[in-house]
Amino acid sequence: MISLYGIRSCDACRKALKWMRERDIRHEYVDIREVGLNTPLVNRWQDSINWQELLNRRSITWRKIPECDRNEMNRDKARALLLHYPTVMKRPLLDLGSRIVLGFSESEYESLDLE
Numbered sequence: 001m002i003s004l005y006g007i008r009s010c011d012a013c014r015k016a017l018k019w020m021r022e023r024d025i026r027h028e029y030v031d032i033r034e035v036g037l038n039t040p041l042v043n044r045w046q047d048s049i050n051w052q053e054l055l056n057r058r059s060i061t062w063r064k065i066p067e068c069d070r071n072e073m074n075r076d077k078a079r080a081l082l083l084h085y086p087t088v089m090k091r092p093l094l095d096l097g098s099r100i101v102l103g104f105s106e107s108e109y110e111s112l113d114l115e
Helices: 011-022 039-048 060-064 075-084 106-111
Strands: 003-006 028-031 093-095 100-102
Touching (some): 003 011, 011 106, 039 075
Parallel strands (some): 003 028
Antiparallel strands (some): 003 093
């Protein structure tokens, strides 16, 4: 099952959702603001892609995190931040099971052959 993680107020997430729906691609949408994240899931993502890529350092959430918690970032600290502040995650995150895709690019989604 294809899972799309994001938040409803995110423009890129809405574009990705619209793209999936227009093509009748079966998927599960997970609103991370409502559901949150869990350790096994974040660990799997960190094993699939660079942990630094998961953090959205431009987000409002990132700017609200105390500077002392953002300093000396490493994989473990990033995991803890994602679990405590799920909206600091780069969005949308498309989880294909065997591959993780961050952000929305119509051309990249087209190349995935999701149907």
